[in-house]
Amino acid sequence: MAFITTRDDNKLYYKDWGTGRPVILIHGWPLNADGFDDAAIALADAGYRAISYDRRGFGRSDQPWDGYNYDTLADDLADVFAATGAKDATIVGFSMGGGEVARYLSRYSGKDVSQAVLIGSVVPYMLKTPDNPNGVPQEMFDQMTAGMKEDRAKFFAGFFRDFYGVSLVSHPVSDEVLDNSLNIAMTASLKATLDCAKAFATTDFRPDLPAFTVPTLLIHGTADKTVPIDATAREAVKAIPNATLLEYDGAPHGLFATHKGRMISDLLAFLKS
Numbered sequence: 001m002a003f004i005t006t007r008d009d010n011k012l013y014y015k016d017w018g019t020g021r022p023v024i025l026i027h028g029w030p031l032n033a034d035g036f037d038d039a040a041i042a043l044a045d046a047g048y049r050a051i052s053y054d055r056r057g058f059g060r061s062d063q064p065w066d067g068y069n070y071d072t073l074a075d076d077l078a079d080v081f082a083a084t085g086a087k088d089a090t091i092v093g094f095s096m097g098g099g100e101v102a103r104y105l106s107r108y109s110g111k112d113v114s115q116a117v118l119i120g121s122v123v124p125y126m127l128k129t130p131d132n133p134n135g136v137p138q139e140m141f142d143q144m145t146a147g148m149k150e151d152r153a154k155f156f157a158g159f160f161r162d163f164y165g166v167s168l169v170s171h172p173v174s175d176e177v178l179d180n181s182l183n184i185a186m187t188a189s190l191k192a193t194l195d196c197a198k199a200f201a202t203t204d205f206r207p208d209l210p211a212f213t214v215p216t217l218l219i220h221g222t223a224d225k226t227v228p229i230d231a232t233a234r235e236a237v238k239a240i241p242n243a244t245l246l247e248y249d250g251a252p253h254g255l256f257a258t259h260k261g262r263m264i265s266d267l268l269a270f271l272k273s
Contacts, residue, residue, distance in 0.1 A: 013053060030196075118219070119219045224253045
């Protein structure tokens with residue numbers, strides 16, 4: 001397996017497939033880089049270089065005690081850039097990964113980035129506050145934290161049903177996808193899982209939005225119960241210059257699986273533009 005060593009001496013597992021202009025894929029919480037495998041293969045087949053990595057604390061990467069704030073996570077992304085030599089890159093962030101995109105652009109002045117993509121992203125601000133009325137109430141995040149601390153496996157078994165839009169009348173993914181997602185989530189450290197949940201729930205990325213000076217694509221499901229579209233993509237597209245929002249009608253959060261073909265097609269079209 002291939003690893004990148006960060007500036008604070010942690011190892012990040014990564015995949016580097018294909019050749020051509022680089023596309024760096026940043027996964028969501030609480031999964032790992034494998035969720036982008038289908039997209040990475042399509043990118044490599046289309047002549048791009050697909051680079052994906054497991055966030056610290058998740059998947060096959062090291063599980064340090066700390067470093068789960070967005071400044072450190074953006075530094076990790078910068079270390080991925082440096083280690084892979086990626087230039088003129090498109091950075092793609094799914095869910096929590098959208099925060100790394102935003103913070104990297106502001107913290108590193110968009111170094112080596114030519115395009116940005118936010119998929120089901122938490123940007124600009126998830127938490128409900130007086131000046132962010134469409135956000136998620138703090139009580140919801142408190143309930144998530146309590147559930148994970150009490151019985152993490154049970155919590156995620158229910159979480160992924162909403163994540164993929166599974167209900168009594170809808171089953172857009174197989175039971176095996178649900179099982180695999182649960183298994184992946186359980187490989188992460190509990191400390192990383194809890195700290196990252198706090199980070200994406202409470203970090204306000206609105207000050208980072210002016211740093212989006214490159215063409216930006218947003219993709220978001222209108223039925224996303226995990227990262228509601230009103231508080232995130234619909235607000236972000238109004239504040240990011242040269243941004244386009246593609247709303248997937250009725251799509252849940254995990255659209256990289258439920259709407260895989262469409263997402264990959266839209267991503268390739270944006271890259272070619």
